[in-house]
Amino acid sequence: MTSPSFFQGWRAGLLWFPDPQMPQAQHEQDGLLVTAREADGIVRIQAIGPYRDLAPQFPDLPVTHWPGLCIAPGFVDLHIHYPQTDVIGSPAEGLLPWLEHYTFPHEKQFSEPAYAHEVTAFFMDELMRHGVTTALCFATAHPESVDVFMAEAQKRQLRMVTGKVLQDRHSPDGLRDTDTALSLRQTEDLIRRWHGVDRLGYAITPRFAPTSSPEQLHGAGEIAHQFPDVWIQSHVAENLDEIRWVSELFPEARSYLDVYDRAGLLRQRSVYAHCIYLDDTDRRRMAEVGATAAVSPTSNLFLGSGFFDYTASDAAGLRYGLASDVGGGTSFSPFHTMHAAYTVARQNVGRPGISLAPEHLWWQHTAGAAAALDLGGKVGNLLPGCEADFVVLNPRATPLLARRTTQTETLAEWLFAMIVLGDERLIAHTVVQGQRVNIGR
Template sequence: MPPDTTLTELHGWRAGLLWFPDPQTPLAQHETDGLLVTGRSADGIARVVAIGPYASIKESFIDLPITHWPGLCMAPGFVDLHTHYPQTDVIGSPADGLLPWLEHYTFPHEKQFSDPAYAHEVSAFFLDELMRHGVTTALCFATAHPESVDVFMAEAQKRHLRMITGKVLQDRHSPDGLRDTDTALSLRQTEALIARWHGVDRLGYAITPRFAPTSTPDQLHGAGEIAQQFPDVWIQSHVAENIDEIRWVHELFPEARSYLDVYDRAGLVRQRAIYAHCIHLDETDRRHMAEAGASAAVSPTSNLFLGSGFFDYAASDTAGLRYGLASDVGGGTSFSPFHTMHAAYTVARQTLEIAGIGRPGFSLAPEHLWWQHTAGAAAALDLGGKVGNLLPGCEADFVVLNPKATPLLARRTAQTETLAEWLFAMIVLGDERLVAHTVVQGQAVSDNRA
């Protein structure tokens, strides 16, 4: 097929290739010598034009400038489905569980984000760290301060990243300096931030109640009214993460059938609603999320670190619940998608105790783990066909992997006989050193080779 002549800045990238021909199915395709062609369309967004074996498609693109990375492999940029940029500096803080961790570390630290200069410094570091680890799209919490959103969006815009964030809504059970003292004002600020940032370049806004206990019913219902008014914005929050938290929710909302039902009664369970953790859900809740088009952000390093429990993959698949992987920094212990995928494998292997009956765990296929952090996470965000894959039409965000980045990786990957073995070796042994380059919008923006 001849190239689209309306595209500008056509460029070829030659290396190995890894992508998902059917983005709804976790079956990857791998080419040892591939060609990825990118170009900029009339809307200013760089997209994939063609992908395939180098020998098969090079003749369709005469005089194409090509960047050649022998021995490396291009793959979709990773999608982080749930993270907190203001918690960058509390990562690795010891605590007895979720609620003590919030009280002793997170809440005191987040108070500082009323200062735009401080928010600027942290957001710049956070975004650069994401790119260093190969993450090119993320759904991210800010803090209760509108300034924290403005600064983060401006920094993401400067880097041409596709980022989604929102001002945290929390008008009770929160310390001074972090609590919304005027509920109506917090909702007006949310609407103003939507008008200012949603749909600007590749940025998106997420209506962001922190979690049910820190919002009054009035604030939750107000957020739901905004969600109804703006159906294309995202919703993000936490649900069913921790047993103590769930007990607290039942005390605060005795009329609700479940933790999820609190959000549902407020109009916050719909398409483009992403709920982090979703560990202690029942079958009714999982099916309702699936039917409503909501998705789960699986945060395995955080759940292991805080002792919250294990995500039930089998029950979620049975219910048809969409999900994807998330770092959940700073409850999560790493920015690395490889650490997150490895932890997800560990979680799935655990025996789950359900109604007193033990159910054995199972092994997630390496391709499935990778899909959860790329095309699957993109589908959960309702961004399938835009990010998380390298099919023609997808935005030109990708990583370039070096399977010989460390002596152990080089030794192990050289001995693999199947694609599954090769991917799994990188999942288990990989970290940011595996990411040789990160390419955002057709521009190499991060180089980890030094």
């Protein structure tokens, strides 16, 4: 049992998803959230509800009161590259030139732990400033980039997942794994060192099919079979030039996705970024095994890659959630990402455009993303049992927001105003494990 001395109350408006599988939010204007540190050391939510109903059940509860603000789940980012923090906003003609001219040269520097540490600290501050409390991150090909990231996340008590990038061909010196067997041993060593430590998780991370030999991909698949509770992350079907390249390199595969499937890298807890040019067979296969699409709309718009097909994905039962994809993505802000996702859905790949509901957009970046990451009931929501990571929204953070949000008549209008007009100024506080994060706002 949890000792009552560890209980803490948080009084403000509340926004959460009563059924985490459904994108239907509940809003309480004057609510109470009760948290406590449990025997395993994790701070979890104990109760949620209207203040008038819940407060009498917790006499002498210390309460932090934020009148006029709203507590909401911390955002979950399904795909982001921490080593690309400093190449965000770099111009290029498309994905492959962008990788060649910006990403690869920059990532070479992450063999130096001191450099990796400086970028990691900035990156995590930036996530917290934007209200992102859980993320699935790429590191680089250097094991040091994983060690530094994990140590920093552990110090901050964050729930983060990352992995050493696997790339043993078609990559420049300084990033290419020159010894495929060694790269796989390094992956196993990092899994044993970090996976499941505190709130950390490991992801087996081929960069994308063209930069891994068949031997490396199949070796990664064998590791995935050996460690069924680790994640798998990579890219698939993002760009037409990339897809043509994959078909030349893997002529035996039915599709780009099939390359990973044949290697044993398609299963539950596998998260594939973009998924723009999948066909219905691919989507059904991902749904069948419980794999996830990380929808990356700002990156896809910026690099001109294409549009995620929400209609076809829903028809196939494909799980998905939102991702910033920094540095191809153009913002750490979940509000910018949600707004871009709305814009992408209106295009809908040649079909009549669909209009994603504001609650659905929010769900894709919180409870829906958590479920897609196989962390439903742990993060991305405010239900009892969830870990105490949340953000505190100020819907009057700017003059325009204040003017617009005070005139909204429905929850959908209120949420949509924040999605369209919001940025990091909306995040009044970020709370991780029941502690307000001091990030120099």
